[in-house]
C-alpha cells in the first residue's frame with residue numbers, strides 16, 4: 001500500500017512551447033525525477049528530446065495528457081490551451097484525492113491562455129479557485145530570502161484598492177500558520193513593507209500605512225504574531241532588517257519579486273500557501289527565446305521539487321504531532 005510518505009510528486013510540464021519540456025528532460029537525464037509523475041504530452045516530450053539530442057528515458061513515468069499541437073517550440077499556440085489546463089486539473093485532482101504528495105508546476109504563459117478565451121491570472125489564483133481556498137498566498141523562497149505578497153497578479157492601478165486590513169490580516173495569518181506547519185518554523189517573524197515611498201512619510205506620501213496597514217499589523221501583534229512594520233520597502237530589504245526575519249511581506253508583485261530574483265534567480269521556488277494541497281513552481285517563466293536550445297537552467301526546478309518534498313515531509317510530521 002502507498003503510504004502518505006511514499007506518494008509521488010506530480011510535475012506538470014507547463015506551456016508546451018516554452019522551456020518546461022526541456023527542463024523535465026534535462027533533469028530526467030541527471031536522475032532527478034525519481035518518485036515523480038510527469039503530467040504532459042508524451043509525443044511533445046519525445047519530439048523535444050530529439051531536438052535537444054536526448055532520448056526519452058525509459059524510466060520516466062509520464063501521465064499522458066495530450067495537447068492538440070505537440071510540435072510547438074518557441075511560439076505558443078492557443079490550440080494547446082485546453083490541454084495545458086487539463087494538465088493542471090490532473091495534478092490538482094491527484095493531490096486532492098491523495099494520489100500525489102504535492103504538485104510542482106512548469107511555467108505557463110498567462111497571455112496565450114487568455115488569448116484562447118480562458119480567463120487566467122496565474123496558477124496561484126487558478127489553484128485557489130479549483131481547491132476552494134479563500135486566500136492563496138504567493139511566496140518565493142531561495143536559501144537566503146523568503147518574500148510573500150499581499151496582492152498577486154493585479155494591474156498596478158488596482159493595487160491600492162485591493163489592500164484592505166482584512167486582506168493583510170488573513171494573509172499574514174496564513175503565512176504564520178504555513179511557515180509553522182509546512183516549513184517547521186516555531187515562531188515565524190514577519191517583516192511587512194509599506195505601500196508608498198518611505199511608508200507614506202507620515203501621511204505626506206499616501207495614507208494607506210496609517211489608515212490600513214498599521215492598524216491591521218497592530219491587531220496581528222495583539223493576537224500574538226511576530227510582525228514588524230510597515231517599513232519603507234527600500235530599506236526593509238537590507239541585511240539589518242532581514243537578518244531578524246523569516247519572511248518579508250511585500251504589498252505587490254513588483255515590490256518584492258525583483259529583490260528575490262536579483263538575489264537568487266534560478267535558485268528559488270515559487271510556493272503557494274493557503275491551499276489544502278502543496279504546490280511549488282519554478283521562479284521563472286516560459287523563456288520562449290531559449291526553448292529547445294539546451295540553454296535552460298534546471299536550478300529552479302530542482303529547488304521547487306526539493307521544496308515540495310520537504311514541505312510534504314514537514315506536513316506529515318506536523319499531522320502526526322497533532323494526532
Ligand SMILES: NC(=O)C1=CN([C@@H]2O[C@H](COP(=O)(O)OP(=O)(O)OC[C@H]3O[C@@H](n4cnc5c(N)ncnc54)[C@H](O)[C@@H]3O)[C@@H](O)[C@H]2O)C=CC1
Nearest residue numbers: 106107108109110111281282283284285286287290296297
Ligand atoms: N511559474 C510560472 O508559470 C511563471 C510564468 N511566467 C510567465 O512566463 C511568461 C514569460 O515571462 P518573462 O517575463 O519573459 O520571464 P521569463 O522568466 O520567461 O524570461 C526572462 C528571461 O530569463 C531567461 N530565463 C528564464 N528562465 C530561464 C532558465 N530556466 N534558464 C535560463 N534562462 C532563463 C529568459 O531566457 C529571459 O531572457 C509570461 O507569460 C509570464 O507570466 C513568469 C514567471 C513564472
Ligand SMILES: NCC(=O)COP(=O)(O)O
Nearest residue numbers: 121122123124125270281
Ligand atoms: N511571478 C510569479 C508568476 O508570475 C507565477 O505565478 P503563478 O503562475 O505561480 O501564479
